[in-house]
Amino acid sequence: MNIQKSFSEAAQRLTGSLYLVATPIGNLEDMTFRAVRTLKEVQLIAAEDTRQTRKLLTHFEISTRTVSYHEHNKRASGSELIRLLLEGQSIALVSDAGLPAISDPGADLVKEAVENQIPVIPVPGANAALSALIMSGIPTERFLFAGFPPRDRKSLMKWLGDVKGRKETLLFYESPHRIGKTLDALLECLGNRSIACIRELTKRHEEAVRGHISECIEWFADNPPLGEFCIVVEGIDEAVSQKQALEGAWWSELDLAAHVAHYEEQYDRKEAIKKAALDRGLPKRDVYNEVNR
Template identity: 70%
Template sequence: MFVQKSFSGPQQNGAGTLYLVGTPIGNLEDMTFRAIRTLKEVDLIAAEDTRQTRKLLSHFEIATRLVSYHEHNKQASGSELIRLLQEGQSIALVSDAGLPAVSDPGADLVAEAVEQGIFVVPIPGANAALSALIVSGLPTERFMFAGFPPREKKSLAKWLLQLHAQEGTLMLYESPHRLRKTLEAILEHLGDRRIAMVRELTKRFEEMARGTVTECIAWIEEHPPLGEYCLIIEGSISDENTGELAAAWWVELSMEEHVQHYEAELGRKDAIKKAATDRGLSKRDVYNEVNR
């Protein structure tokens, strides 16, 4: 059992404090006064990309020593940072944008610090996923952050199927060059749900595209994706009569397998129509998918 009282004075074990400092997600004015003060006062700043962070420090005239901590050096660098914390130094951990330790190697450093009885203090700031959620127009009472989708097609399908029954709004990140493939996979495995595609948050070209998955696919055909995206997706809808999640026996089937399930009995045309009804899609969408 380890109870941390962040503002009770120096730690009895003589260790320093690890501060998790939120940084701008686009606009430099996302930075808080507390974040700037903390970065000036700590002994050391550990950054995901020192080149990116150096620009931020220069803008706010912060001269604190800067070191690198990222996915590829986290074992060696992490051990050294823990040693310095145990010796009493205070360290601020920052990511390239937003809150550190969210889909970020900083989570490993935090876990080790907690294991060693070192205080970990949050310095809140901007977060892309939550910012996108609150402007999406979708429910915010319950939500789930899912991070980055898998790249490989089969892994992506399995990942989406695991999310299919989630009733809360889904939040995930995607790169512009993978956006279309991910939207098509969402359409196939989750159905034509309401969605918000949010990009360039707090920057000059901030944009929110809201509609169904089908409408968003059509939008990016006319407007090629630019910048990193936050996708906010409607959660699974409960059956009004039973209060339970609507049965979806077909969720593990591909579109072609779904159509084949009905084909022997109904024929190809009606099988496509039936599969479209199951998934909440148009007949044209299903037809195009199975006839590529």
């Protein structure tokens, strides 16, 4: 059990706090007042790429000491950052762009901090996936962020097979030199769904290509993709989902009477009708009337 009261004086006296600070995803005006203040007040900034982060810090006249924390040094650097936090120093974690700890080694540092009862405090801001979602025109009620697709085709097709039946809108990132192959795989595995391919978010060349997957394939054949992409794909249609579920059911080739008869080998008729109705998503009365004509 771990209870965090982020801003209690007692918690801050015992250890430092780990701040997860969002940075701009393109436009420097994405930076919040709170983010600038936090980066000035902490004792240390842990950055994915210190060269990239220094440009941001210079722009906002932030002189806080910066250290490197990335995928290749996270084990050694992470334990040192935890030691400093336990000694009472507060540290801000930043990625190159957007929110840290999403498809990012920062998630490991957060896990270690939580295990050591160190307060982890988000400083929200820009996020590419959610920005793409809200401008896509595709339903936003439920969504699944899937990170980066696998590179090789076999792994990619398996990855798509795992999400093809999801009803949620799908979000993932892709690079410009791979988007053509990924769109081809999407069309093959998911069908010709609605999609939005959004690039250069918040930058001067921000662009959203919306349509069906086949239309986007044609567009990029004539307009070579540039910049990093966020891909937004509609989830599976409810009717298609139900059809696929029925086609994959053990009883799909049985008529209703045979379906009920199968259950009557184990249960009485009333229970058999109930189970068949549940399988097919039908009212019990409709099944009863059909098999008792």
